[in-house]
Amino acid sequence: MTPSATTATWDPAEVPELLAWDRELPPVRIPVTGNIPTTRRLRALIDSAAFQRLRRVRQTGPAFLVYPGAVHTRFEHSLGTYEMARRLVLALLARPGRQPGGAAMDGTFLTPGDVATFLVAALLHDVGHYPFSHTIEEIPGDDPFLAGRLPRHEERGAAIIRQNPEIRQILADLWGVDADRLCRIIREEPAPDDPGAQRLANLLAGPINPDRLDYLARDSEHIGVPYGRGIDYQRLLDAVCWTPDGLGVGVTPKGVSAVETLIFASYIMYRDVYWHHTGRIAAAMLRRALTEALRAGAFAIDDFVDLDDEQALGLLRAVPHPATRDLVERLTGAGRRLYKRVARLSYPRALAGEYGAEIRDLVRAGYWEREAWARDACRALARRLNRPVEDHHLLVDIVGGGKELFFEVPVVAGDRVYSTADPEVSVLAPNIARNFREQAKYVLLAAPAELVEPFRLMLGMPQGWQPS
Numbered sequence: 001m002t003p004s005a006t007t008a009t010w011d012p013a014e015v016p017e018l019l020a021w022d023r024e025l026p027p028v029r030i031p032v033t034g035n036i037p038t039t040r041r042l043r044a045l046i047d048s049a050a051f052q053r054l055r056r057v058r059q060t061g062p063a064f065l066v067y068p069g070a071v072h073t074r075f076e077h078s079l080g081t082y083e084m085a086r087r088l089v090l091a092l093l094a095r096p097g098r099q100p101g102g103a104a105m106d107g108t109f110l111t112p113g114d115v116a117t118f119l120v121a122a123l124l125h126d127v128g129h130y131p132f133s134h135t136i137e138e139i140p141g142d143d144p145f146l147a148g149r150l151p152r153h154e155e156r157g158a159a160i161i162r163q164n165p166e167i168r169q170i171l172a173d174l175w176g177v178d179a180d181r182l183c184r185i186i187r188e189e190p191a192p193d194d195p196g197a198q199r200l201a202n203l204l205a206g207p208i209n210p211d212r213l214d215y216l217a218r219d220s221e222h223i224g225v226p227y228g229r230g231i232d233y234q235r236l237l238d239a240v241c242w243t244p245d246g247l248g249v250g251v252t253p254k255g256v257s258a259v260e261t262l263i264f265a266s267y268i269m270y271r272d273v274y275w276h277h278t279g280r281i282a283a284a285m286l287r288r289a290l291t292e293a294l295r296a297g298a299f300a301i302d303d304f305v306d307l308d309d310e311q312a313l314g315l316l317r318a319v320p321h322p323a324t325r326d327l328v329e330r331l332t333g334a335g336r337r338l339y340k341r342v343a344r345l346s347y348p349r350a351l352a353g354e355y356g357a358e359i360r361d362l363v364r365a366g367y368w369e370r371e372a373w374a375r376d377a378c379r380a381l382a383r384r385l386n387r388p389v390e391d392h393h394l395l396v397d398i399v400g401g402g403k404e405l406f407f408e409v410p411v412v413a414g415d416r417v418y419s420t421a422d423p424e425v426s427v428l429a430p431n432i433a434r435n436f437r438e439q440a441k442y443v444l445l446a447a448p449a450e451l452v453e454p455f456r457l458m459l460g461m462p463q464g465w466q467p468s
Helices: 040-046 049-056 061-065 074-093 112-124 153-163 165-175 179-186 195-205 210-223 233-239 253-274 277-295 309-317 322-332 347-351 357-364 367-385 428-440 449-459
Strands: 028-030 034-036 240-242 249-251 340-346 395-399 410-413 416-419 442-447
Touching: 028 074, 034 074, 040 049, 040 112, 040 165, 049 074, 049 165, 049 309, 061 277, 074 112, 074 210, 074 233, 074 240, 112 165, 112 179, 112 195, 153 165, 153 179, 165 179, 179 195, 195 210, 210 233, 210 253, 233 240, 233 253, 249 253, 253 410, 253 428, 277 309, 277 322, 277 340, 277 395, 277 442, 309 322, 340 347, 340 449, 347 357, 347 442, 357 442, 367 395, 367 449, 442 449
Parallel strands: 249 410
Antiparallel strands: 028 034, 240 249, 340 442, 395 442, 410 416
């Protein structure tokens, strides 16, 4: 089937953000990407109230409690994602697509309207993030106090775009972008009769997407680790190309090594940064503080989701419920009183029952069932010690249980499409995939420092740090 595309070339200047930006407007300067050229319609979106809220939502949630430099925001990242989208489009425009059979096309797979829509999608892709970034999103919405009101941030972002009159007016009057189509692209649910939207959704969320290209380098820069800064971005952009069906993006064979740097950086960032045990403990404490407040009737979830990080912490600090007050005080009060590891167990080994049926069933259980198990364990320890142990003094976190990284990137050689998952194409990618499955994911149990050893003894957990 011949992919939909323009039948004639068009001037990139038709989308002023690509080449002909407003020289009278100063650029926005951020780390990593440097100067980002702007236009009046881009500034209008940036200055909207919904987008400005992202200035006060940290990009990596509570990771700043581990890495002091991790105080950068979703606002900065969204600007960087926009800039990476702009560079990705320019790279693709410089490499026209091909029809099946290898016949060269006169145009590209992107129209000017598609490009404008894609740039807006990249800029607004995180507008629906909750306070503390992904932390709260991991609470499932099947609790009676939530009743489905914690959808994915992409869903919430789409709702903001549809319902926010300021953003809708800017999109309609200045960008000529259909808000409903934009929402379907951000939600990765394009209409089946709209191959252009499918192409943009794949471009926004595929293995080589502007979101990933930005956050790996940006997070590395602020956190102070070298992993994302070692990605060969120039070679990667020089090698990007359309897949033969025109619906996805891959690389030419010369880009395989650059893709390997991207895959390796992603793996290491998840294993050593995003899933660092102390950051995960802080996130688990925040989630439990919120759920305890909701159950106590301190506020409704709708009063929480539109706040920024500091507003959300202020709301939690004001809750009189003892569990919430204790958890928030440990997180934000004087001194450092975060919970400590009771155990770190290999996720695949736990799932296979190597730590016993109880741990296997715990891993298989849902969020609320795990919370109930931990509550029962606290009460059992209180009886054993003959002194109070609060219900929130043991937390369970399944780190990376449902998460999958990308290891399969199309490699386009003429009319043939290969994959980095093939050891004949990349030895590195399949081995990293195996390491990710077997080593990166883990089961974390955490408690106040003075209760770590008593919990270990009662639960029969290994002493000290255990490699997963």
